[in-house]
Amino acid sequence: MVTPNTELTYNTKIEGDIVVTRVDAVINWLRSNSVWPMPMGLACCAIELMASASSRFDIARFGSEVFRFSPRQADCMIVAGTVTYKMAPHVRRIYDQMAEPKWVIAMGACASSGGMYRSYATLQGVDKIIPVDVYISGCPPRPEALLDALIKLQDKVTRNGGTTKQLLSA
Amino acid sequence: MSATATAGPASESELLAVLQGAFPAVAVRPTGDHPAFKLPVAEVPAALKLLRSQSGFDFLTDITAVDWDVEASPRFSVVWHLYSTTRLGYVRIVADCLSDTEPTAPSVVALWAGANWHERETFDLMGIRFTDHPDLRRILMWDGYPFHPLRKDFPLAGIETPLPDLEVGEITGATVKPAPMMGGPFVASTGEMNLTEAEPRAKDESWHERSEKPATL
Structure with a gap:
């Protein structure tokens, strides 16, 4: 049987001790521990991206196991692979469809700088069309590198100042 | 048969x-x-x-x-x-x-x-x-791309053109730019007996990300 709680005061014996913090810090902490990735798998880096979600590397340890293939439900676009000029506008449009706040990880040499594709068909770095928060070197990077980038991104999210202000003004 | x-x-x-x-x-x-x-x-x-x-x-x-x-x-x-x-x-x-x-x-x-x-x-x-091809459209480059890239008069680095999507090009200010060739194209030296010398390497490193492509090239 459920008895309604009639107590109006804070009962430390049940609820534990009080932690005083700032709203900004709480929101940042919440955000940084559930970054839902939008996998923009364009080439072989996407294989390593998939591997980081597997049990051996387990991206769930960092709260990012919920890969969403809809930009509406994602926080962080992971551009994994070669961005061709033909694909570039679509990447930008998918990025535009993501809800704020949103972040971008450029995974691997191609997404960061065009990589070995110095050619007429390849965009020389995805930062030409969307703002990138973290770059990962490697061709392709190992899953550990992606996890490292994710931790870097979490740091960045946690250090974000004025979160509440941004939320209220949005 | x-x-x-x-x-x-x-x-x-x-x-x-x-x-x-x-x-x-x-x-x-x-x-x-x-x-x-x-x-x-x-x-x-x-x-x-x-x-x-x-x-x-x-x-x-x-x-x-x-x-x-x-x-x-x-x-x-x-x-x-x-x-x-x-x-x-x-x-x-x-x-x-x-x-x-x-x-x-x-x-x-x-x-x-x-x-x-x-x-x-x-x-x-x-x-x-x-x-008489039933549907002769481009297959790799996007519709409306003005060049045929494997022709001899087309440079590997490419030629500046607008992005396939003009609206995105306007938002981002990005265009299709000649790719910086420092570090490429990697060309092997044929007939070279010393394999270290024969390794594919860039022949022209005169222009790159920070130094624009000369107009004469």
């Missing part, structure tokens, strides 16, 4: 006899591997059909083209590779395009449906128009 088909890949002389009966203009082409023949471009579909029915070449493996040089005439040749799944041999048919500026070749989609994408690719990258 017709009487001309015997075990083993068809020889050059056998195929020449088959082709010469119907196409007197056929010529043997110097080759390093498979039998190769040169034909007037208009006769190619009929010749391929003959090879398919008479010599068992039932599989079209490839259609491509060669740009000999900007100044060369004939400038473009189209190349067809056929394979026989019964006699396990290839044959190569080459035809020069009549025009050096608006090269065309007849489509063989009616013979092999698989020719469709081969011809679209050859059109996209080499600019060969295949007459």
Whole structure:
């Protein structure tokens, strides 16, 4: 049987001790521990991206196991692979469809700088069309590198100042 | 299978006899591997059909083209590779395009449906128009791209053009830019006995991300 709680005061014996913090810090902490990735798998880096979600590397340890293939439900676009000029506008449009706040990880040499594709068909770095928060070197990077980038991104999210202000003004 | 088909890949002389009966203009082409023949471009579909029915070449493996040089005439040749799944041999048919500026070749989609994408690719990258192709659109580059990148007069780095999506180009200010070539293209030095020296390396490192491409290049 459920008895309604009639107590109006804070009962430390049940609820534990009080932690005083700032709203900004709480929101940042919440955000940084559930970054839902939008996998923009364009080439072989996407294989390593998939591997980081597997049990051996387990991206769930960092709260990012919920890969969403809809930009509406994602926080962080992971551009994994070669961005061709033909694909570039679509990447930008998918990025535009993501809800704020949103972040971008450029995974691997191609997404960061065009990589070995110095050619007429390849965009020389995805930062030409969307703002990138973290770059990962490697061709392709190992899953550990992606996890490292994710931790870097979490740091960045946690250090974000004025979160509440941004939320209220949005 | 017709009487001309015997075990083993068809020889050059056998195929020449088959082709010469119907196409007197056929010529043997110097080759390093498979039998190769040169034909007037208009006769190619009929010749391929003959090879398919008479010599068992039932599989079209490839259609491509060669740009000999900007100044060369004939400038473009189209190349067809056929394979026989019964006699396990290839044959190569080459035809020069009549025009050096608006090269065309007849489509063989009616013979092999698989020719469709081969011809679209050859059109996209080499600019060969295949007459009677059911759907001759670009296949790799985007619709509206103004160049044919595998032609000799097209630089590997590319030519500045707007992005395929003008709206995104406007938002981002990005355009299709010549790729910085420092670090590429990687070209091997052929004939070099020292393998370290023969390793593919960049020949022109004069322009890169921080130093724009000279206008004269």
